Amino acid sequence: MELLKRLSESFGPSGHEKRVADLIIEEIRDYCDEIFVDKLGNVIALKKGQSDKKIMYASHIDEIGLLVTYIEKEGFLRFTNIGGVSPYILLGQRVKLDCGIIGVIGSEKITDIPKLTLDKMFIDIGVNSKEEAEKLISIGEVAVIHREFENKGDKVIGKALDDRAGCWVLINxxxxxxxxxxxxxFVFTVQEEVGLRGAKTAAYRIDPDLAIAVDVTAVGDTPKAHRMAVELGKGPAIKIKDMSIMVHPMVKDMLIQKAKELSIPYQLEVLEFGGTDSGAIHVSREGVWAGVVSIPCRYIHSPSEMVSVDDLNNAVKLIVASTEFEF
Known part of the structure; x- marks a missing residue:
């Protein structure tokens, strides 16, 4: 899990993914025939085959984050979100800015917590004035949650496992x-959290015959959770639908067939919200057969996302098996 720890703890909000990209390139350079980084920042690794068919695999390297919009006279930093950031989860968290400074998320006095919004919150970096703050940071500075990765044996906990867990699966x-x-x-995409942007340009460039995204998905196995037939530790989930895609039955059925042939435990996923890179890929050019292998994950878009090690390893097996699809 050392690689997953490094991936999780890397700094890489949408639009600022270079450190994660560099880590991945160093990890895979000896295992592929070509590596290319496009203008948007996608890392595209090619492993050449015998046929003229092309399969695209995609996991996104960006994470949700914050962006500084204003500096108060006392030195507090106002911010906006990068991707799906919840104010309730943010309150009291430590964040790390691109420059390396650690700050704390505070808020104005709120008597009615449901009314807490991002515009009532600020980052405290421990300075006493706007002038002090401006010596350290500027408008447009980005930040991510600052949290260490934890290995709990059969489960791991960390920030940005959405979707560094998917990247780990593709790397392995x-x-x-x-x-x-x-x-x-193998495409490690950028800017997924702000609109599937990297997947869109990469798919246009590659023009694949078939595509599979690897991303996390929600679960229904915690107390009084939203009813959902996905649990931690029961195997990777083969997606049927989310808000961005109706998975082509052929792709879904091929994944199920491979899982059964190799006795890989799997689940079927219907996600009633959200989407993945496959949502952009399947409508690229004239259309692409596309599906998703999902990693069950608790507490998505929080500082402490949790996944199962068994699910990760079985997802690797399923991806390897999918390279033998006949289509």
Whole structure:
């Protein structure tokens, strides 16, 4: 889990993913035939096959974050969100700015907590004036939650496992694949949290015949959770639908068939909110057969996302198996 720890703790909000990209490039450079970084920042790794067919795999490297919009005269930093940030989860958290400074999220006096909004919150970096703050940061500075990765044996906890867990799965699958039948494009996408932007441009460039995204998904296994037939530790989930895609039945059925052939535990996922890179990929150019292998995850978009190690390892097996699809 050392690689997942490094991925989780890396700094990489949407639009500022270079440190994560550099880590991934260093990890995979000896396992692929070509690596290319496009203008948007997507890392595209090609493992050449025997046929002329192209399969695209995608996991996003960006994480949700904050962006400084204003500096108060006392030195407090006002901010806006990058992606789906909840004010209730943010309150009292430590954040790390791009420059390395650690700050604390505070808020104006709130007597009715449901009325807490981001515009009533600020980052306290421990200075006493706007002038002091401006010596350290400027408008547009970005920040992410500051939290260490924890290994709990059969489960791991960390920030940004959405979707560094998916990146871990693709990295380990790439290392295991030998002499593939098809041309395999492993794409570590940027700006997923702000609109699936990296996947859109990468898919247009690659023009794949088939695509599979690997991302986290919600679960229904915590007390009084929203009713959902996905649990931690019961295997990767094969997506049927979310708000961005109706998965092509052929892709869903091929994934199920491979899981059954290899006795890989799996679940079926219907997500009633959210989406993944597959949502942008499947409508690229003239359309792409696309599906999703999902990693069950508790507490998504929080500082302490939790996934199962067994689910991660079984997701790797399923991705490796999917490279043998006949289509």
């Amino acid at each position: 699958a790439l290392k295991q694949i030998k002499n593939p039948e098809h041309n395999l494009y």
